[in-house]
Amino acid sequence: MKAAASLQKRLSLGLTLMLGVLWLVASVTAGLVVQGELNEAFDSALEETAQRILPLAVLEIINRDASDAAQHIAALQAHNEYLTYLVRDNNGKILMQSHDANPAVFNPLPVEGFSNTASHRLYGASALRESVFIEVAESLKHRREAALDASRALLLPLLGLIPLSLLGCWLMVRFSLRSVLAYRRAIETRGAGDLSPIEVANLPAEIAPLAAAVNHLLERLRSALEAERSFTANSAHELRTPLAATLAQIQRLRREAPAGPLQVRAGQIEASLRGLARLCEKLMQLAKAEGGGLLATSPQDLALLSSYVVEELGRTAGERLKLSLPGNDHVLSNIDPDAFAILLRNLIENALKHGASDQPVAVSLSSSGLLRISNAGPALPATVLAQLSGRFVRGNSQAEGSGLGLAIATTIARGVGASLSLASPVPGLPDGFAVSVQFVLSSPAPML
Numbered sequence: 518m519k520a521a522a523s524l525q526k527r528l529s530l531g532l533t534l535m536l537g538v539l540w541l542v543a544s545v546t547a548g549l550v551v552q553g554e555l556n557e558a559f560d561s562a563l564e565e566t567a568q569r570i571l572p573l574a575v576l577e578i579i580n581r582d583a584s585d586a587a588q589h590i591a592a593l594q595a596h597n598e599y600l601t602y603l604v605r606d607n608n609g610k611i612l613m614q615s616h617d618a619n620p621a622v623f624n625p626l627p628v629e630g631f632s633n634t635a636s637h638r639l640y641g642a643s644a645l646r647e648s649v650f651i652e653v654a655e656s657l658k659h660r661r662e663a664a665l666d667a668s669r670a671l672l673l674p675l676l677g678l679i680p681l682s683l684l685g686c687w688l689m690v691r692f693s694l695r696s697v698l699a700y701r702r703a704i705e706t707r708g709a710g711d712l713s714p715i716e717v718a719n720l721p722a723e724i725a726p727l728a729a730a731v732n733h734l735l736e737r738l739r740s741a742l743e744a745e746r747s748f749t750a751n752s753a754h755e756l757r758t759p760l761a762a763t764l765a766q767i768q769r770l771r772r773e774a775p776a777g778p779l780q781v782r783a784g785q786i787e788a789s790l791r792g793l794a795r796l797c798e799k800l801m802q803l804a805k806a807e808g809g810g811l812l813a814t815s816p817q818d819l820a821l822l823s824s825y826v827v828e829e830l831g832r833t834a835g836e837r838l839k840l841s842l843p844g845n846d847h848v849l850s851n852i853d854p855d856a857f858a859i860l861l862r863n864l865i866e867n868a869l870k871h872g873a874s875d876q877p878v879a880v881s882l883s884s885s886g887l888l889r890i891s892n893a894g895p896a897l898p899a900t901v902l903a904q905l906s907g908r909f910v911r912g913n914s915q916a917e918g919s920g921l922g923l924a925i926a927t928t929i930a931r932g933v934g935a936s937l938s939l940a941s942p943v944p945g946l947p948d949g950f951a952v953s954v955q956f957v958l959s960s961p962a963p964m965l
């Protein structure tokens with residue numbers, strides 16, 4: 518699947534790109550306008566200069582002794598001339614020139630008004646009935662540089678603008694999306710069985726309907742699951758009484774029947790009825806495991822609860838059950854005591870029922886909250902092991918059962934945030950079966 522694109526990234530990049538392009542267009546437009554205005558200003562300066570110098574040059578030429586040599590106007594101070602000029606007669610003979618003037622850049626014969634050569638902009642004016650001409654030249658390079666400087670000044674801020682805009686957009690979008698992120702966290706951190714509506718304030722108008730739809734969906738899911746669960750629990754409960762009554766009847770029948778095939782048949786029916794009663798019991802346990810209320814409001818001592826369950830089962834199992842607890846430490850976890858007892862009872866029953874009948878069953882609880890039940894017996898293939906936690910799934914055990922024990926234990930463990938794992942053979946041994954449940958420990962309730 519293609520990774521979803523981040524809205525934050527997309528918006529930041531998109532907005533910055535748009536801003537950059539708009540700035541660029543604005544800069545180019547402004548650059549063109551500035552260039553036009555600069556040209557006008559330069560042209561006017563060129564014209565003004567020519568008009569100013571011409572009378573002075575004419576006066577100078579008239580007053581000068583009739584020497585033919587063109588006069589170079591000496592510079593007062595060494596400087597680079599932006600404007601150079603030539604004063605010529607109508608045959609193109611040079612009468613006067615500025616000190617830097619290069620005749621090659623001017624038109625071969627004087628031209629009045631504005632004209633362009635490859636490298637210069639020229640302005641020509643005449644005096645004394647078009648017998649003396651002045652032409653002022655300005656390098657086009659100079660104009661180009663001025664326009665370039667102006668464009669550069671307009672474009673330079675773009676370099677700072679791009680990272681600033683990226684950062685600004687990124688922060689803005691992050692700020693706007695913070696309620697959406699809070700919403701995501703609220704969904705992520707809730708427990709597996711928590712189907713209550715998700716409350717998040719200040720969601721953006723675009724997301725709020727989505728959150729409402731999710732809550733609506735959760736509500737429907739919750740009521741569907743609730744209906745399924747209560748149906749299972751109710752049917753199992755309703756079956757219990759008639760089953761018990763029928764069992765009592767069949768037991769009486771068996772006792773009263775003459776020894777022979779009838780009594781054997783009655784015995785078989787009794788065994789089936791007991792199986793049915795056990796199935797009812799397991800179904801009720803599964804309904805409880807799948808319901809809420811698996812967590813206790815105050816921490817419970819798992820060591821104490823384990824010793825109760827082992828003691829209760831030990832009455833029928835005798836010497837086979839070995840319990841080891843972590844000294845006098847309390848092992849505290851927020852699990853409903855009934856739920857813990859159901860989980861442990863199912864796991865121990867399995868070990869007694871499916872494990873090698875002449876070997877002990879070890880139940881241990883560590884101070885870190887690791888509960889472990891192990892027994893001897895033939896190892897199970899990994900493929901079978903992976904399926905065992907499913908409902909109504911049974912291994913190749915000869916013992917009676919419904920296939921619900923491990924499903925109940927797994928469901929309870931998941932509901933309280935514990936992790937349950939199966940191993941066969943027992944790690945470090947050639948055979949056997951072990952179930953480990955790691956509970957989440959809680960700190961002791963504060964003393965009041």
Ligand SMILES: Nc1ncnc2c1ncn2[C@@H]1O[C@H](COP(=O)(O)OP(=O)(O)O)[C@@H](O)[C@H]1O
Pocket residue numbers: 867868869871872892894905910911912913914917918919920921922923924950951
């Ligand atoms: N302690 C155990 N030792 C060996 N096999 C086990 C053990 N616990 C469970 N199993 C296997 O896992 C299967 C599923 O267990 P479970 O869900 O409790 O159903 P049931 O006990 O009713 O058969 C069992 O049928 C058995 O094959």
Ligand SMILES: [Mg+2]
Pocket residue numbers: 863866867918919920921922923
């Ligand atoms: Mg079982």
